[in-house]
Amino acid sequence: MRKEIALAIVIGIIVGLGITFGLFYARERLLPNRTAEEIESSRQQNPTPTPSLKTNLVVQQPKNNLLTAEKTIKVVGRALPDSMIVVLADSNEYITSADLDGDFAVDIDLALGGNRVTVVATSPDGNQESVILSLVYSTVDLDAPPATEEGETEE
Amino acid sequence: MKHQQFLPALALAVSIMMVGLSWLLPLSALAQTNSPETSTSAELRQAIKERIEETIKENNNTSERSHYGYIGEITQIGTTTFGLMTPQGEEKTIQVSSDTALLSADKDISLTDLIIGSGVTVMGQPVDELVIAAKRVLARTDNFTENREIKLGSLVSITTSEITLQDRQTQQSMTWSFTRQTVFEDANGQKIAVTNLEEDQAALIITDLDNNDERYIKRVRLLVEVAE
Numbered sequence: 001m002r003k004e005i006a007l008a009i010v011i012g013i014i015v016g017l018g019i020t021f022g023l024f025y026a027r028e029r030l031l032p033n034r035t036a037e038e039i040e041s042s043r044q045q046n047p048t049p050t051p052s053l054k055t056n057l058v059v060q061q062p063k064n065n066l067l068t069a070e071k072t073i074k075v076v077g078r079a080l081p082d083s084m085i086v087v088l089a090d091s092n093e094y095i096t097s098a099d100l101d102g103d104f105a106v107d108i109d110l111a112l113g114g115n116r117v118t119v120v121a122t123s124p125d126g127n128q129e130s131v132i133l134s135l136v137y138s139t140v141d142l143d144a145p146p147a148t149e150e151g152e153t154e155e
Numbered sequence: 156m157k158h159q160q161f162l163p164a165l166a167l168a169v170s171i172m173m174v175g176l177s178w179l180l181p182l183s184a185l186a187q188t189n190s191p192e193t194s195t196s197a198e199l200r201q202a203i204k205e206r207i208e209e210t211i212k213e214n215n216n217t218s219e220r221s222h223y224g225y226i227g228e229i230t231q232i233g234t235t236t237f238g239l240m241t242p243q244g245e246e247k248t249i250q251v252s253s254d255t256a257l258l259s260a261d262k263d264i265s266l267t268d269l270i271i272g273s274g275v276t277v278m279g280q281p282v283d284e285l286v287i288a289a290k291r292v293l294a295r296t297d298n299f300t301e302n303r304e305i306k307l308g309s310l311v312s313i314t315t316s317e318i319t320l321q322d323r324q325t326q327q328s329m330t331w332s333f334t335r336q337t338v339f340e341d342a343n344g345q346k347i348a349v350t351n352l353e354e355d356q357a358a359l360i361i362t363d364l365d366n367n368d369e370r371y372i373k374r375v376r377l378l379v380e381v382a383e
Contacts, residue, residue, distance in 0.1 A: 064243070065223040065224055065225055066223070066224060067222050067223050067224035067278055068224075084307060084359055084378070086305050086359070086361065088301060088303050093303070093361050093373070093374055095340075095344065095359065095374075095376050113276050113293050113295070114224065114225075114226035114274070114275075114276030114293065114295070114299065115226070116226060116242050116299040116301060118301055118303075120305050122305060122307045122359070125323065125324065126307050126308070126322065126323030126324030126325075127324060128305070128307075128324070132242045132243055132301075134224065134225055134226045134227070134241060134242060134243070135224060136223075136224025136225070136226065136276055136278055138224070138278060138291075140278075140291065142222050142278055142279075142290045142291060
């Protein structure tokens with residue numbers, strides 16, 4: 001009699017533990033997929049500026065179509081760590097590299113008038129991406145009457 | 156009799172199983188529900204931090220104005236407007252009014268003096284995403300074309316007039332000539348002589364087109380320290 005009771009308890013515990021382990025294992029296996037789905041869902045709900053696929057190049061400053069009265073401006077951005085950054089502005093090239101966090105900053109001189117500024121990032125494995133900015137450097141006060149304006153010459 | 160005692164024992168065992176389940180499942184459920192919340196709040200904090208930094212930068216940029224600057228190539232000319240193709244490939248319509256100053260080499264010009272295919276700089280305010288009300292238009296002869304190219308790789312050979320580089324991505328070797336104006340720099344940007352270049356050195360090479368549309372080396376930046 002006691003044998004049967006003990007056997008029933010042992011069988012119950014074994015079955016119970018087996019089911020519990022099975023459920024726990026299945027949940028652990030499913031967890032990474034669900035997290036990935038949640039991350040993807042979060043990305044779709046909160047889209048960030050689209051980075052380039054190869055070097056993750058993003059130029060944070062200056063904004064495209066900036067009209068500035070400053071000849072020297074700072075180009076700030078982010079790319080893959082240790083990427084080489086070349087900024088082509090006017091007839092000059094400014095070379096720097098992204099730090100271990102991928103951040104970079106470089107001062108460049110603008111030509112008077114319109115400037116096509118190209119920021120090129122080359123990752124350590126040679127992949128390359130670029131961002132083109134249209135920037136205008138002018139000292140003319142556009143809100144002033146035309147008669148007081150000074151002329152400026154472009155190439 | 157046997158069944159009457161067997162069943163309670165089985166019920167006890169199942170109860171133990173249920174206790175085990177109720178102990179394990181809430182823990183894993185807790186781990187599941189807390190993780191995304193923690194992640195979301197961290198993302199929010201990061202986004203707010205980035206936004207604050209961005210706003211500070213924008214506020215610090217005192218040179219930014221209410222007007223914007225545009226460059227591009229003239230695509231068509233109308234009676235009070237002209238079309239502009241920007242370097243980003245966007246087609247804009249530029250509105251020209253009596254308040255608009257049109258200049259070429261410091262001289263006043265009219266809308267009909269503009270040339271399709273030539274470059275132009277426009278300062279003004281956007282009416283909408285596609286239309287710009289121009290306050291000042293500067294015509295120029297070129298159209299903002301960028302011919303320079305950048306290659307990263309290893310130096311294969313250096314002669315008195317040419318350099319061959321093996322591209323790090325494509326593994327292809329390319330040879331260009333260099334001129335007296337070509338700038339050679341070490342890893343810190345200090346000028347060096349072409350004789351400091353050695354085979355197998357990692358280098359960044361910037362090339363450009365000359366008047367004959369031949370590509371030549373404009374600048375060489377070594378990525379390694381140069382031996383004294």
